[in-house]
Amino acid sequence: MRWWDLQRNFNHTTIVTVEKVIDETPTVRTLVFSDDVMSTVLPGQFAMVWIPGVNELPMSIMISKDSGKAAFTVRKHGLASTGLFNIAVGEKIGIRGPYGNAFDVKEGKLLLVGGGTGLVPMMRLLTSVKPTDDVTVLIGAKSKNEVFFEDLANELLKNNSHNVIISTDDGSYGEKGFVTDIVEKLVNESHFDAVYTCGPEKMMYKTVQSAHSRGIFVQASLERMMKCGVGICGSCCVGEDLACKDGTIFDGNHLSKNTEFGYSHRNKAGILEDY
Amino acid sequence: MASSLTTSIGKIQLDKPAMLASGILGISLDVFNRLYRSGAGAVVTKSLSNEPWEGYPNPTIFSVNGGGWINAVGLSNPGAPNFAKMIESNQNVPIIVSLVGSVPEDFEMMIKEFTNCKVTAFELNLSCPHVAKVGLEVGDDPELVKKIVTTVKNSTDTPVIAKVGLGTTNYLNTVKTAIDSGIDAITAINTVRAMAIDVETQRPILSNKFGGLSGTPIKPIALRCVYEISSKYDIPIIGCGGISTWEDAIEFFLAGASAIQLGSAIGDNWINVFDDINNGILQYMKQKNYSTIDEMVGLAKKF
Numbered sequence: 001m002r003w004w005d006l007q008r009n010f011n012h013t014t015i016v017t018v019e020k021v022i023d024e025t026p027t028v029r030t031l032v033f034s035d036d037v038m039s040t041v042l043p044g045q046f047a048m049v050w051i052p053g054v055n056e057l058p059m060s061i062m063i064s065k066d067s068g069k070a071a072f073t074v075r076k077h078g079l080a081s082t083g084l085f086n087i088a089v090g091e092k093i094g095i096r097g098p099y100g101n102a103f104d105v106k107e108g109k110l111l112l113v114g115g116g117t118g119l120v121p122m123m124r125l126l127t128s129v130k131p132t133d134d135v136t137v138l139i140g141a142k143s144k145n146e147v148f149f150e151d152l153a154n155e156l157l158k159n160n161s162h163n164v165i166i167s168t169d170d171g172s173y174g175e176k177g178f179v180t181d182i183v184e185k186l187v188n189e190s191h192f193d194a195v196y197t198c199g200p201e202k203m204m205y206k207t208v209q210s211a212h213s214r215g216i217f218v219q220a221s222l223e224r225m226m227k228c229g230v231g232i233c234g235s236c237c238v239g240e241d242l243a244c245k246d247g248t249i250f251d252g253n254h255l256s257k258n259t260e261f262g263y264s265h266r267n268k269a270g271i272l273e274d275y
Numbered sequence: 276m277a278s279s280l281t282t283s284i285g286k287i288q289l290d291k292p293a294m295l296a297s298g299i300l301g302i303s304l305d306v307f308n309r310l311y312r313s314g315a316g317a318v319v320t321k322s323l324s325n326e327p328w329e330g331y332p333n334p335t336i337f338s339v340n341g342g343g344w345i346n347a348v349g350l351s352n353p354g355a356p357n358f359a360k361m362i363e364s365n366q367n368v369p370i371i372v373s374l375v376g377s378v379p380e381d382f383e384m385m386i387k388e389f390t391n392c393k394v395t396a397f398e399l400n401l402s403c404p405h406v407a408k409v410g411l412e413v414g415d416d417p418e419l420v421k422k423i424v425t426t427v428k429n430s431t432d433t434p435v436i437a438k439v440g441l442g443t444t445n446y447l448n449t450v451k452t453a454i455d456s457g458i459d460a461i462t463a464i465n466t467v468r469a470m471a472i473d474v475e476t477q478r479p480i481l482s483n484k485f486g487g488l489s490g491t492p493i494k495p496i497a498l499r500c501v502y503e504i505s506s507k508y509d510i511p512i513i514g515c516g517g518i519s520t521w522e523d524a525i526e527f528f529l530a531g532a533s534a535i536q537l538g539s540a541i542g543d544n545w546i547n548v549f550d551d552i553n554n555g556i557l558q559y560m561k562q563k564n565y566s567t568i569d570e571m572v573g574l575a576k577k578f
Contacts, residue, residue: 009340010336010337012338012339012340013334013338013473013480015473015475015476021368029424032519048333048334048441050333050334050480052476052478053478054471055332055333055334055482056333056334056335057333080332080333092475092476094473094476094480096338103448141330158348205512213564217328227333227334227335227336227351228336228346228347228348229336230336230338230345230542231349231541231542231545232299232300232336232346232538232539232541232542233298233300233301233335233336233346233351234299234300234301234302234303234306235302235351237302237303237305237306239303239305240301240303240305240306240308242306266302266303267329268329268330268351269327269328269329269351269352269353270302270321270327270351270352270353271327271328271353271357272436
């Protein structure tokens with residue numbers, strides 16, 4: 001026996017078979033697979049996912065109802081994500097990780113703000129809340145046919161005092177308007193002990209501002225162009241921070257001093273571009 | 276007797292001997308500042324080209340079971356002009372600018388971009404093993420190495436380092452050509468051309484198929500090269516390849532290196548690795564009664 005057989009080398013690509021595909025919306029799918037390591041990761045951690053012959057991309061690790069299983073929820077967007085979206089039951093993907101830090105889960109009255117597939121770490125975070133916590137989940141989408149995980153959030157919080165709010169930009173479902181306006185309203189109206197957010201950067205930026213300016217503990221999970229995922233290539237830097245190794249989760253105190261958060265990100269060549 | 280970590284690589288003076296290797300983390304000035312605060316004696320930038328390069332699609336890196344990484348990032352970089360603008364405001368950090376190109380004119384043009392920047396040295400990448408027409412393909416061509424080094428030396432008064440690797444030409448010939456053409460120092464070695472195949476899907480994992488092996492598996496090879504160069508030529512050497520502990524660093528000094536570069540060790544142990552290695556070197560020096568690193572350089576050659 002070799003030493004690396006005794007303990008899995010998390011950086012080494014492990015091949016898993018997709019066992020179930022769930023259509024969440026016309027453009028979003030959840031792919032379920034068996035893997036003990038990925039099934040027990042901390043809320044906010046991610047994996048590098050290899051789509052053989054296509055690409056490899058960072059994905060937040062989605063929960064599964066079955067023990068020993070995990071999932072990836074992907075929106076088809078570019079070449080890599082569309083490649084993952086098109087993986088059928090029985091096909092194989094490679095995974096390495098888990099990577100990154102985790103949300104610091106506080107107790108009390110919590111607000112979770114997610115947009116699109118940014119809801120994935122929010123769902124895993126819901127599995128870490130205490131029964132005594134009062135949890136508000138705010139789900140933002142452009143329109144009704146892009147809303148997903150509403151039922152799942154309610155299911156995960158069935159033993160908690162909770163509120164799942166949907167907002168759509170066009171008002172076709174739930175409240176009409178931008179998520180960030182509702183965040184501002186919520187934190188104005190009542191006291192929250194912590195706010196967590198993942199989704200489009202402008203949404204996170206305003207959410208962090210709303211919470212941090214009122215002294216509320218807030219954390220956001222950042223997304224950047226990522227190549228290696230292990231702190232070598234430097235592609236995912238945000239100012240002096242590396243999203244893969246220092247994050248992907250940063251708190252409001254830290255983010256308020258970072259001049260790139262909310263404004264700019266780097267492209268594949270490393271050139272700074274505005275959001 | 277007080278021990279000091281300062282070291283000289285020819286005309287290049289550094290406060291600490293461990294620097295960031297090229298290709299690692301080298302995109303933003305903020306990160307450079309952080310590395311410098313964390314104990315890096317200098318940072319070597321990603322290899323810059325005339326134009327921005329996106330690099331290869333993912334997967335660009337693979338972790339070898341048993342140790343080491345194979346990468347084919349593909350020299351992604353924002354291009355020398357963009358990069359020069361970014362580091363114009365730099366005052367504190369000793370920055371060594373790594374350059375990659377196919378012909379002498381590429382290097383000449385890029386060096387002009389850095390006229391208004393504080394640059395400690397230029398490092399010519401003559402050894403990247405996974406991009407066509409540059410890197411190793413240049414290093415393997417002695418005539419081209421001669422033309423490039425001569426041109427670069429005529430274009431700048433800043434010290435110039437050649438980074439060599441294991442290609443199809445004996446690397447010692449590349450070193451000799453570079454020395455004869457006026458190079459100030461040698462960095463040895465680059466990653467070693469390698470690949471990985473997934474047995475389940477039966478295909479090469481890296482999108483480029485081939486990449487460069489780095490990390491602990493190549494350390495003994497790099498050490499051998501430093502020892503060979505230092506035994507054969509009188510030229511300052513920077514050791515690079517799989518160094519991850521202070522003992523590794525000392526080995527490279529004893530083989531003939533005046534400074535070292537770290538890459539993969541940062542991925543494995545994160546940024547604290549600079550201070551860990553610096554502290555270990557200092558402890559060793561105190562224990563052995565050395566006041567300067569220079570006193571240790573090449574000691575293993577006497578046996």
